[in-house]
Amino acid sequence: MRAAKWEAGAGPRAGGPAGGRRGARGLPWLVLALWIGVLAVAVPLAGRLGDVQRDSVVDYLPASADSTQVAKVQQELPGGESTDLVVVYHRDGGLTAADRRTAAGQTADLARTFRLTGGAAAPEGVPSKDGTTLMYPVSSTQPGEDSDAKTTFVDGVRDIATGGHGLTVKVGGPGGLDADASEVYSSLGGPLLYTTVLVVAVLLILIYRSPALWLVPLFAAGAADVLSMAVTYLLNRAFGITVSGQSSGVMTILVFGVGTDYALLLVARYREELRGTARPYDAMRTALRRCAPAITASAGTVAAGMLCLLAADLNSSHGMGPAAAVGVASALAAMVTLLPALLVLLGRRVFWPLVPEPGSEPRPPRRGGFDAIGRLVGRRPVAVLMSGVVLLGALALGVLHLPGSLKQQDSFATKPDSIAAAQLLGAAYPDRSGQPITVVSHTGAASAAERTARGTVGVVTVRPGRTGGGWSEFFVTAAGPPQSAAETATIRRLRAELHGSYVGGPSAQQIDLRSTNSRDREIVVPITLAAIVLILILLLRSLVAPLLLAAAVIAVWGSALGVGGLVFGPVLGFHGTDPGLGLLSFVFLVALGVDYGIFLMHRMREEALNGAPPRQATLSALRTTGGVITSAGIVLAATFSVLVNMPLVQLAELGFVIAVGVLLDTFVVRTFLVTSASMLLGRRLWAPGALGRARPPAAGEDGGNGPDDTAAVGRSGGDGVEREAPATR
Known part of the structure; x- marks a missing residue:
């Protein structure tokens, strides 16, 4: 709700004091009632978000990719899309005759229990050269396109294909991998939400030092999360946006992270106003009037940055944009309507034991950390700026140590059955891939395509599949383990030689993911930068300040990725880097980093408009926003660290890079680099606007370069509450 709405019915202009009191009593109750109605509708819809969540590899692919076309064609073949599995029997010392009888009996049971592709006969096993392993390809169209049915089919195969007494049996293949990924993603919701809530609750308790106050923003953030899930579900039903476990998890993190940030800013200002205002309603009205523009501008900038992901061709990234924007918008709505209403209704007692009474004074001003930082930056701005640039540049060099592209078998922190099966196959069949390359061709050209495939370098075997709807499928086995350089080269040769055919399968999907992510970076990154800079120009009425903030967040992004390169392999034990990490971390860090830059620059501009010289305006903005923005940065970094x-x-890497980036932005870039650069630029920071034009110093003013600037500025009390100079009140 806008600040103007809180003014309605308050004060003499609304019909005298009596009218003001009635308005003060009625409006917060009305807002609360509206939110109760909204949540009554949203809760059932939010509960259905999981029903439309899709987490198979195809749901993350671009619509134009070869592998996506293969999946679409397979849906048109008799029986629809197939679920392809590989059942692996393995014994370290070599399979015994009893092991082979067990494998034959179990695969026969599979053929009797399920409608397997290829008829009622049991699948034929492929022995390894060393005699330790038997591989049985198993495929069925019985589950259809329903993800739950597919998971049930995979679980049924795993129930029948069992080992024991030294015989290892694993069920893998593309279908097994999809089932394991879906199970992991479906299990994220509860732990992710609970952990996020716990982290935010602990931090709010430490920040507010109140047994009750922390519950209010946490409740508002929870309401925003429910609203965001409901709206995202409706967007899926109306426009078909892709909802994945990754996007829904990141949306929850964003809601609690940025929502808590906005709450910290509003509550800090509200507490300050309570010390000079008799009625909580009037204090909230003033706090909203002063905070809402910066909060709204910040949320709008973050949402705009997220929406730039709509330009991505990758389905998962494309769908994450609207989901993240909805999360930010929901957080904004809750923090400027529901949170103020709850705080006004609860009154001053919610701050107990540190209740801000009218006429009371905050703790005596003292020179805290931001005073010391201000003095340091004020004395040596060039040295501070150069030191920060060198530090960020050194950290960015860690990008050179990022591990290569993440393989499917390395994408899980634990090792599910499908990954164990892939590892067994890779060791037992080093001269062939354990997962097929799927090719679909027009039926009239299928025979020629099969002959061409058999003659392609790197192809070991070719076996036919289904035919229908004018299409035929066949399966190619390549030399070399899955996602190896040899198999990748074979896939590229097949795509080059099989004109009019589509080449897909798990390994081809990974190739498409990498190439599409590379294409998306080239398009989305400049669009995001241009959108953010344009918005900042409109908000700050300047060209130089937006460019400074843009350069700062780009430096943060590079440094955060560099820290990831130093930590992913040696410390966290990750064996690859998710192809989408660069793009997603860029969009999030640019949007969220600019978020804090807006708070700082907004206060700096406010001080300059009130007549403060440039250095004084910069130091005042640092002091008055330092505590609360630092608290907000810690909260946001902590919420994203939950993903680790x-x-x-891929989620752990994304959470780590964003958390590190937010901390670098909070403690290095905003505090030192932006502040020192602003001091050096002086009025040029606001060029070419009116604030950027030079003017002669007023009487008693030294133009902002005198030694007494640091003493002339209001100080922060060190508790995260803004302290204003009298001229701003």
Whole structure:
């Protein structure tokens, strides 16, 4: 709700004091009632978000990719899309005759229990050269396109294909990998939400030092999360946006992270206003009037940055944009409507034991950490700026140590059955891939395509598949383990030689993911930068300040990725880097980094408009926003760090890079680099706007370069509450 709405019915202009009191009593109750109605509708819809969540590899692919076309064609073949599995029997010392009888009996049971592709006959096993392993390809169209049915089919195969007494049996293949990924993603919701809530609750308790106050923003953030899930579900049903476990998890993190940030800013200002205002309603009205523009601008900038992901061709990234934007918008709505209403209704007692009474004074001003930083930056701005640039540049060199592209078998923090099967196959069949390359051709050209495939370098075997709807499929086995350089070269040769055919399968999907992510970076990164800079120009009425902030967040992004390069392999034990990490971390860090830059620059501009010289305006903005923005940065970094403990490497890497980037932005870039650069630029920071034009110093003013600047600025009390100079009140 806008600040103007809180003014309605308040004060003499609304019909005298009596009218003001009635308005003050009625409006917060009305807002609360509206939110109760909204949540009554949103809760059932939010509960259905999991029903439309899709986490198979195809759901992350671009619509134009070869592998995506293969999946679409397979849906048109008799029986629809197939679920392809590989059942692996293995004994370290070599399979015994009893092991082979067990394998034959179990695969026969599979053929009797399920409608397997190829008829009622049991699948034929492929022995390894060393005699330790038997591989049985198993495929069925019985589950259809329903992800739950597919998971049930995979679980049924695993129930029948069992080992024991030294015989290892694993079920893998593309279908097994999809089932394991879906299970992991479906299990994320609860732990992710609970861990996030716990982290935010602990931090709010430490920040507020109140047994009750921390519950209010946490409740508002929870309401925003429910609203965001409901709206995302409706967007999926109306427009078909892709909803994945990754996007829904990141949306929850964003809601609690940025929502808590906005709450910290609003509550800090509200507490300050309570010390000079008799009625909580009036204090909230003033706090909203002063905070809402910066919060709204910040949320709008973050949402705009997220929406730039709509330009991505990758389905998962394309769908994450609207989901993240909805999360930010929901957080904004809750923090400027529901949170103020709850705080006004609860009154001053919610701050107990540190209740801000009218006429009371905050703790005596003292020179805290931001005073010391201000003095350091004020004395040596050039040295501070250069030191920060060198530090970020050194950290960015860690990008050279990022591990290569993440393979499917390395994408889980734990090792599910499908990954164990892939590792067994890789060791037992070093001269051939354990997972097929799927090719679909027009039926009239299928025979020629099969002959061409058999003659392609790197192809070991070719076996036919289904025919229908004008299409035929066949399966190619390549030399070399899955996702190796040899198999990748074979896939590229097949695509080059099989004109009019589509080449897909798990390894081809990974190739498409990498190439599409590379294409998306080239398109989305400049669009995001241009959108953010344009918005900042409109908000700050300047060209130089937006460019400074843009350069700062780009430096943060590079440094955060560099820290990841130093930590992923040696410390966290990750064996690859997710292809989408660069793009997603860039969009999030640029949007969120600019978020804090807006808070700092907004206060700096406010001080300059009130007549403060450039250096004084810069130091005042640092002091008055330092505590609360630092608290906000810690909260946001902590919420994203929750992803590091998730069982998927791509989520862990994304959470780590964003958390590190937010901390670098909070403690290095915003505090030292932006402040020192602003001091050196002086009024030129606001060029070519009116604030950027030079003017002669007023009486008693030294133009902002005198030694007494640091003493002339209001100080922060060190508790995260803004302290204003009298001229701003």
